[in-house]
Amino acid sequence: MHLYDFAKNLVLEAGNNIRKWMHEDIEIESKSNPNDLVTNVDKAVETFIVSQIEAQYPHHKMIGEEGHGHDIDSTQGTIWVIDPIDGTLNFVHQKQNFAISVGIYKDGKPYAGFVYDVMRDILYHAKASHGAFKNEMPLPQLQNTLLKESIVGLNPNWLTKPKMGSILQPIIRDSRTARAYGSAALEIVYVATGLLSAYMTPRLHPWDYAGGLIILQEVGGSGTNFLGEPLSITTHSTVLFGNKAIHEEILNHYLSPYRNELIAMQQRYQ
Numbered sequence: 500m501h502l503y504d505f506a507k508n509l510v511l512e513a514g515n516n517i518r519k520w521m522h523e524d525i526e527i528e529s530k531s532n533p534n535d536l537v538t539n540v541d542k543a544v545e546t547f548i549v550s551q552i553e554a555q556y557p558h559h560k561m562i563g564e565e566g567h568g569h570d571i572d573s574t575q576g577t578i579w580v581i582d583p584i585d586g587t588l589n590f591v592h593q594k595q596n597f598a599i600s601v602g603i604y605k606d607g608k609p610y611a612g613f614v615y616d617v618m619r620d621i622l623y624h625a626k627a628s629h630g631a632f633k634n635e636m637p638l639p640q641l642q643n644t645l646l647k648e649s650i651v652g653l654n655p656n657w658l659t660k661p662k663m664g665s666i667l668q669p670i671i672r673d674s675r676t677a678r679a680y681g682s683a684a685l686e687i688v689y690v691a692t693g694l695l696s697a698y699m700t701p702r703l704h705p706w707d708y709a710g711g712l713i714i715l716q717e718v719g720g721s722g723t724n725f726l727g728e729p730l731s732i733t734t735h736s737t738v739l740f741g742n743k744a745i746h747e748e749i750l751n752h753y754l755s756p757y758r759n760e761l762i763a764m765q766q767r768y769q
C-alpha cells in the first residue's frame with residue numbers, strides 16, 4: 500500500500516480506537532503543570548500508531564508527544580511527527596474538540612499532513628503539491644485578509660502574562676475578534692479552511708503543528724515563528740499561522756518591533 504494511504508487509514512483507525520476507549524475508565528495525570536494533562540488513552544493511541552508504523556516501515560523515525568523520539572535532532576530520513584490527542588483538556592472535559600495530528604517529513608521536507616477531528620469524523624489531509632482536502636472535498640486556496648476584518652485564534656491565557664500579554668493585546672484589539680478552540684491542530688486547519696484568518700501562540704511543540712502546517716501550506720497559507728523563521732519539526736517555538744497577507748501584517752506591524760524581546764523570551768523557553 501502507498502505510504503499516504505497507509506497513513507490515512509492508520510489515523511482513521513486510531514480515531515476509531517479513541518471512540519471505543521473513551522467509554523472505558525480514563526486515568527488522568529498531570530505533566531509539566533496541573534493543567535497539562537495526559538491520559539492512558541493518549542499513551543495507548545501513540546503506542547498503537549507507533550507500533551503499526553514500525554511493523555510496516557521499520558526504517559522510519561517517529562517523534563510522538565507521549566515519549567517517542569524526543570532525542571531526535573536530525574531531520575534526515577522519513578520522520579513521522581505524531582500527537583495522539585491534541586487538545587487533551589478538551590478530551591477530558593468535553594469529550595469532543597480534540598484531534599489526532601500526524602505530519603510526515605522526508606529529509607526535512609513536508610510529505611503529508613493529517614488532522615483528524617475524531618468526534619466529528621472529519622479528516623483534514625494533504626500531500627505536498629497535491630492539494631488539501633476536508634474528507635474528500637478539495638480545499639480552495641486562501642483569500643487574503645487584513646487584521647481589522649479578521650478573526651484571530653489565540654488562547655486567552657497568554658493575555659494574562661505581563662510581557663507576552665502586552666505584545667499580543669494590540670493584535671487582538673485591532674482584529675475583529677479572537678477565538679480559542681483548545682486544540683492547536685484544529686486551530687491550524689481552521690486557518691486552512693478560513694474559519695480563522697490567523698492562529699498564534701507563544702509556545703507550541705512540533706507534534707501540535709507538523710500535520711496542520713502541511714495542510715495550511717497546500718492552500719497557500721503561511722506558518723513561521725514570531726520572527727518569521729521557518730518552523731522546526733524537532734524543537735518547540737513561537738508559532739504564527741495565517742493567510743499570506745495577515746501573516747505578513749502581524750509579523751511586520753505587531754511583532755517585529757519586539758524582535759529583541761522575542762529572541763530573549765525564546766531563549767528563556769529553551
Ligand code: 2AM
Nearest residue numbers: 584585586587654681682683702703704
Ligand atoms: P495538547 O492538548 O496536545 O497538550 C491548547 O491551547 C493547545 O496548546 C493544545 O493544542 C495543547 O496541546 C497545546 N499545549 C498545551 N499546553 C502546552 C504547553 N505547555 N506547551 C506547548 N503546547 C501546549
Ligand code: CA
Nearest residue numbers: 564582584585
Ligand atoms: Ca497531545
